[in-house]
Amino acid sequence: MPDLPGGPGGAGAGRPGRVLALWFAPGRIGEEGDTPDYRFSLANERTFLAWIRTALALVGGGFAVDQFLPHLDGRVRAALAVALLAVGALASLRAVNHWVRCERAMRRGEDLPGSRFPAALSLVVGLLALCMLVVVLLGRGG
Amino acid sequence: MTTSSPGDPPADERRDPGLQPERTRLAWRRTTLACTVAAILAVRQAVHDGAAPGGLAAVALGALVWLAFLAVAHRRTTQLAAARPPRMSEGAARTAAVCAVCLAALGAALLL
Numbered sequence: 001m002p003d004l005p006g007g008p009g010g011a012g013a014g015r016p017g018r019v020l021a022l023w024f025a026p027g028r029i030g031e032e033g034d035t036p037d038y039r040f041s042l043a044n045e046r047t048f049l050a051w052i053r054t055a056l057a058l059v060g061g062g063f064a065v066d067q068f069l070p071h072l073d074g075r076v077r078a079a080l081a082v083a084l085l086a087v088g089a090l091a092s093l094r095a096v097n098h099w100v101r102c103e104r105a106m107r108r109g110e111d112l113p114g115s116r117f118p119a120a121l122s123l124v125v126g127l128l129a130l131c132m133l134v135v136v137l138l139g140r141g142g
Numbered sequence: 143m144t145t146s147s148p149g150d151p152p153a154d155e156r157r158d159p160g161l162q163p164e165r166t167r168l169a170w171r172r173t174t175l176a177c178t179v180a181a182i183l184a185v186r187q188a189v190h191d192g193a194a195p196g197g198l199a200a201v202a203l204g205a206l207v208w209l210a211f212l213a214v215a216h217r218r219t220t221q222l223a224a225a226r227p228p229r230m231s232e233g234a235a236r237t238a239a240v241c242a243v244c245l246a247a248l249g250a251a252l253l254l
Contacts, residue, residue, distance in 0.1 A: 035229075038162075038226050038227060038228075038229065039158060039160065039162045041229035041230070042162045042163065042165075042166045042227070042229075043162070045166055045169075045229070045230045046165065046166055046169045048230070048235060048238075049166075049169040049170060049172070049173045049238075050169070052173055052176075052238050052239065052242060053172060053173050053176045055239075055242045056173070056176040056177055056179075056180045056242050056245070057176060057180075059180050059242060059245050059246045059249065060176070060179055060180040060183050062246070062249055063180070063183035063184060063186070063187050063249055064183060066187065066249075066253060067183065067186060067187060067190070078253050078254065081249070081253055082249075082250055082253055082254065085246040085247075085249045085250050085253075086246065086250070088242060088245075088246050089242065089243045089246035089247070091242075092238075092239040092242035092243055092246075093239055093243065095235075095239055096235050096236060096239045099230075099235055100232070100235075103229070
């Protein structure tokens, strides 16, 4: 999902390649800027964990759709379940990405990065819920 | 309460009155619980079709993912016992996210 360009960052601050490089090089965040108050880092960590829980709930929802709606048409059920699983996987990857970006912004004293992901996720989840409602109601009526 | 008496520990050792480490530890515990539920649903999905070899492999993978998450959470909660805990390592963040992705991939493989 596209994140808004974060703050008045230095050269290449928001480039995905650099963020990706930070994922695979543990300790690289620690080399930049100043260490923030540990309480801010812990708050960032809790936000990350809340996003991971959201992702796990979406993945669990994907399993639940397949297991607890046995009267649904097989293809529709699989499509809804796979959509929820995919959104869950995306949300967990984005959680790491956003955590790294926030941690780095705090170390550099920049503004925290904005993000379009929460709005996009709520739209997608709302749409999936609507689809499921329609499918379940049609299944009951037909 | 803000004045320090000679018996008080030095400023670095004093605990945060906002209980941030404790709140973070509870957040890890909640997340572990969420991971447990997702892993149980994944295993339920895997054994649904009987004890096929593929299903057994999926059960093993689900258990492995759950154990990996448990290990990360345990390590981090141990670190959080300090008065001034260090920040979460990138490895811990990545492992937690990879666990969620693995469960999702496992589910997709079982469904398709």
